Amino acid sequence: MTLSPKIAEVTDRIIARSAERRAAYLDRMRRAAEDGPARAHLACGNQAHAYAAMAEDQGRLADGRAPNLGIVTAYNDMLSAHQPFETFPALIKEAARARGATAQVAGGVPAMCDGVTQGQPGMELSLFSRDVIALAAGVALSHNCFDAALYLGVCDKIVPGLIIAAATFSHIPAVFVPAGPMTSGLPNDEKAKVRQQFATGEIGRDKLMEAEMASYHGPGTCTFYGTANSNQMLMEFMGLHLPGASFVNPGTPMRDALTRAATERATEITALGNDYRPAGEVLNEKAFVNGMVGLMATGGSTNLVLHLPAMARAAGIELLPADFADISAVTPLMARVYPNGLADVNHFHAAGGLGYMIGELLDAGLMHEDAVTVAGDGLSRYRQEPKLQDGKVVWTEGAGKSLNEKILRPASDPFQATGGLAELTGNLGQGIMKVSAVAPERHVIEAPAAIFHDQRDVKKAFQANELNRDVVVVVRFQGPKANGMPELHSLTPVLAVLQDRGHKVALVTDGRMSGASGKVPSAIHVAPEALDGGLIGKLQDGDILRVDAVKGTLDVLTDGVADRAPATPDLSANSHGIGRELFEVFRQTAGVAPNGAGVVV
Structure with a gap:
């Protein structure tokens, strides 16, 4: 399908507006990449400090011929979305060793929960936590020991902050590794009704607490379509997740297999191999346009209208509010997920999810198929969905149609003709x-x-x-x-x-x-x-x-x-x-x- 003239126009003006900033950015990226694997330039004393605790991996690290992956993690066990990351580093290290590579936890970043701080003084730190996360990830990667980075983050400011860091360390390939949504609990519309009843004094705090706990009940992302799940959509639309990775529940064999597959892919796209995919090339103008299309087609979070320009600026790209408005005007709203409907993200995923949506938008000419992705082969790879075969992930053709048109509709017959x-x-x-x-x-x-x-x-x-x-x-x-x-x-x-x-x-x-x-x-x-x-x-x-x-x-x-x-x-x-x-x-x-x-x- 021919690319929509409006999508092409918006992309071209972003490219023109960003030309000077982007050129300087890419020049810095290429000069950093020309230095080769960073560890080769560290003094022996520097390297000894970096490898001292790595036991069986010390020899391979000192040799410097195999990829070393840096893990930047937002793990804590106060956030349900980030609690599953506790076990990811061990899984990643095991998968890296199986490929002859190594992995180290480069550092942690803070991750605060807007659900906890909502209406509280701590919320005044929330937006700025994005910049703190970017700074903390920068400190983690400043050791200059890594050939690629795996970013473990899900929620509101965490993913944008990690993207800013990934864009800043542009010569290092970046793969984002999600944890997935919690299983479905109390329906979101019922929870909202209880909140309104509490606001009018019809029920007491005990009933409010009972409803809230029945809704937020286990590990994983909150199941409504807010900023956290909009982030996960965005990472898939921008080609930074593996296809179909966003909405697989934590603690499942598929979730673990996708984490192993992300590790394996990270070892394949470093400068040491033949498929080098630095973060700065993935994070290009087409990727950000694709992300904006996804935001409009899903009716995503307003917070991304703040985060996307900040993320883009870190990659030398300038986005303006008019870009969002013009893309919204030609992008159909294809999803109804709470608060834009009664379904949650688990229902959306089961109905065909992001793979179906990406395929529809590509066929409608509303996305750049030739975007650079960590998976390779352009955005068409993201039509596919992962399946488990003998404990390994294989990708097969995704849903060719929506399995529930009350939740997910084709681009030709959307819920409304324009975006959210x-x-x-x-x-x-x-x-x-x-x-x-x-x-x-x-x-x-x-x-x-x-x-x-x-x-x-x-x-x-x-x-x-x-x-x-x-x-x-x-x-x-x-x-x-x-x-x-x-x-x-x-x-x-x-x-x-x-x-x-x-x-x-x-x-x-x-x-x-x-x-x-x-x-x-x-x-x-x-x-x-x-x-x-x-x-x-x-x-x-x-x-x-x-x-x-x-x-x-x-x-x-x-x-x-x-x-x-x-x-x-x-x-x-x-x-x-x-x-x-x-x-x-x-x-x-x-x-x-x-x-x-x-x-x-």
């Missing part, structure tokens, strides 16, 4: 809205504003019955420079209650919502943020706001707002406690949301 995200621009600045889960009749909201500087005050106003009307709730001074741009997902239940009462309700914020943002229309990532001179900082209660996802506009309709003095709230409480003191330099140097709100790129 909309760009909003107007006199309030620019922002985005996740529209895939918002009913069409709520895509345009015009109502008086209610202004807040803290999400806790929104909840207090709700409990005091002060928001029982048509309202656009504005929560400002939530941007990266103000307080680290926390997610405001804990507002979803109360806003949903107001909406269910028949009111016109929207949220406008310079902060973030969860990657699982649901049915309440939310204009988020508004830039410039209030602390950076944005007009959102001059709004007052009662100003009439219009949020229009149909026309893609975000405006205050009240006259004279620009002439007002900006609000000057006391933000001192955001600068200390729960580690926030340590991140002052991040708040001072954070970039703007359209560029990814990054610190290190």
Whole structure:
């Protein structure tokens, strides 16, 4: 199928816009690659320190002729998604030895859970943890001992941070190794109903806790389609996973076999062999376009609109909000996974999953088939699905049709003709809205504003019955420079209650919502943020706001707002406690949301 003219146009303008930055990046990558295997240039004393604890692998490491794989792991056992990684290094080392190679844990990176910190002060460190992860992975790889790297990470900021590191160490091949989703528990729509009942006082905390524990009940990624599972989709669409690896449950023979296969593939794509695939070549403009298409086709997380530009910049590529909007306009929404439906990712995978979706999008001319991938042979390899034969992974043709069209539909007959995200621009600045889960009749909201500087005050106003009307709730001074741009997902239940009462309700914020943002229309990532001179900082209660996802506009309709003095709230409480003191330099140097709100790129 011929490539869509719009996809080709967006790709070409990204290439042209990025030409100077990308050329310098590739030049650095090639010069690093020309130095050859890094270990050969280490002094004997350097090498002795690196190999001292490696027992049976010492001789092979000192010889320097076999690949040495660096493992960068986000393991901890507080995050259900990362707990399975505890056993991965031993499995990887065993698989590497079987191939005559070696593997070492190069280092660990932190991995925080937005589900734990949601609505808590710790959430103000969440976005910046992406940059910390990139820095920590950089420290791990700085020992310069590795011919390829295996990255063990799943959740919200972890995968983007690891990608930034992989792009920075561009001459080292990178294979991302997922852990998979937990098995299905309490359906997500039932959990959401319980949360709303708790918000209105219909049930007590004991019933809320019972529902939450029945939903988040075992090892693996949370099963709704939020940022963590959007990350896994992205790694497959961008060719950094092995085909079909994303949504296999942990603790299964297939999961272990895929981890072994990822290790084997990593040994094959180093500069020591004949199929060298450095990370910098995989992370090219076509890969990022394919990733954006996947985000729109699946109705993925709004957080990726922050992360993808930051990831791309690390690879010398410049993405703009208009790129997302134009790709969304031609990409069909093919999936309904909670909060955009009742199914979870296990149901999506069983219905045909990413292999079916990639095949459909390729046939529709909406993706670059000739993208470089770690699996080789272009993106068509990712139509295939893994099967176990005698304990080994073999790839066979994937589902030729959807097995449940209530969850996964063909590109020719999608749930809606356009993707799951909309760009909003107007006199309030620019922002985005996740529209895939918002009913069409709520895509345009015009109502008086209610202004807040803290999400806790929104909840207090709700409990005091002060928001029982048509309202656009504005929560400002939530941007990266103000307080680290926390997610405001804990507002979803109360806003949903107001909406269910028949009111016109929207949220406008310079902060973030969860990657699982649901049915309440939310204009988020508004830039410039209030602390950076944005007009959102001059709004007052009662100003009439219009949020229009149909026309893609975000405006205050009240006259004279620009002439007002900006609000000057006391933000001192955001600068200390729960580690926030340590991140002052991040708040001072954070970039703007359209560029990814990054610190290190």
